Amino acid sequence: MKKEMHPHNTCTLGMAVASCFEKLSDEEMRLLEENLVVVNYKKGEILCKQGTLASHIMYLCCGLVKIYMENDAGSLILKVLPAGNIIGLTALMDGANVFRYSAYAYQDCKVRLIDIRTFKHLIIKNSAFANEVINLLCENLIQTQIRFFAFTQKQSYGRLADTLICLACNIFKKDEFEFQLTRKELAELTGMTTESVIRLLSKFKNDGLIEMEGKILRIKNKEKLQQISDFG
Amino acid sequence: MKKEMHPHNTCTLGMAVASCFEKLSDEEMRLLEENLVVVNYKKGEILCKQGTLASHIMYLCCGLVKIYMENDAGSLILKVLPAGNIIGLTALMDGANVFRYSAYAYQDCKVRLIDIRTFKHLIIKNSAFANEVINLLCENLIQTQIRFFAFTQKQSYGRLADTLICLACNIFKKDEFEFQLTRKELAELTGMTTESVIRLLSKFKNDGLIEMEGKILRIKNKEKLQQISDFG
């Protein structure tokens, strides 16, 4: 029933690829270019750290990044972002330009660091741009709410199945992919312990739902996995 | 440590009171007034239903509302909103003007139903207004992420303590308040079962942290409760 209403939103790990820059005029684009720096991050490096002052909005040109919140007790991966996404939009909020989460490079990344004042200036000057930013924030909010809801409703099997499908469909865009994530990270993505992830993955493997060869993960039975995601 | 950084964000049930309308000119305000209807909802009525087409953005003039997501398996209260809040901002997203959640009146409510096209028009025409909408969305997103994170980190005692403090501080704004929520609703707010809520509330009562007389709930030891919220 839920699926009939929002079939596109079954995956809770979504990505809102940024289309806002298309709305800028040539002149505005020039202004943007003048107020950004391109930085390359190596695999394993931190793009931004939760709690630090955000002087930039980040645009991910290429690479793969995880966005996560952390404290002494543990951490939660909020999302995994492929190229084309913006990182740190919430720092736009007036009077609180602080990163609310950290970002970590799974792969080598090329990032455009856009000066936040310039970004804000463009929001004020170009209403179509502002509108696209609103779209992005809405999509982000919806996605987070759906994921939050799913976490409270599904138990571990469902959450893991859901996450595997999302990774395949939304992030790597094929059913077989080199799996960059450790079991520990999959745990942070699904809200359980590393041991539990390992156990459930073995179960999925034994049941013929997935195959694992070294770092390669292959989804063998997406329908069954989807069923587990829906009803688990 | 976390607390030192964001002491204002300890409560995961926050409210972003809408300040966007202050940014409108007299003429824009007139346009707004012409394109809204004021509707009174009685306690217990539904203001909007998840999945339905959103032709309006709602502004809550007075009353108290819960925002929740639901499916066959259960429901999750995303937030509780007092007067001054906007409901349904995510429907602003182009090409998907559907309510992603339902809203229910805890008390009699007065609501301004603002035509969504007019609202979008104002975003395009008035950049200060657009900027405030962005602020609201950012605050919503941050709040949702923090709450989501808290849910994955804290266990039931912590989540319940947190929710009680939030209700007192953010929603009713005093330590003693007439408790509109049933135990079932408190369960939907904290992500546990009704029985568990009842058990934990009794525990809190026995430990002298709260008092309950009929529908009145009184917080007796906020420091201890905060401690449970932080480390539970």
Next chain:
DNA sequence: CAAAAATTATGATATAAATCATATTTTTTC
């Protein structure tokens, strides 16, 4: 390339919280 460190794996045990069952109290309804 050997040593150290990290990751993956599996089993045994503990535990938080759900589920089930039943009773009491409060609220709603006719």
Next chain:
DNA sequence: GAAAAAATATGATTTATATCATAATTTTTG
């Protein structure tokens, strides 16, 4: 204002998942 329904309460039992322990791989590092 009596009957029905809903909400609150408490106990017994089950279960999903965490925790703890230990071993086998794989990866990293000097």
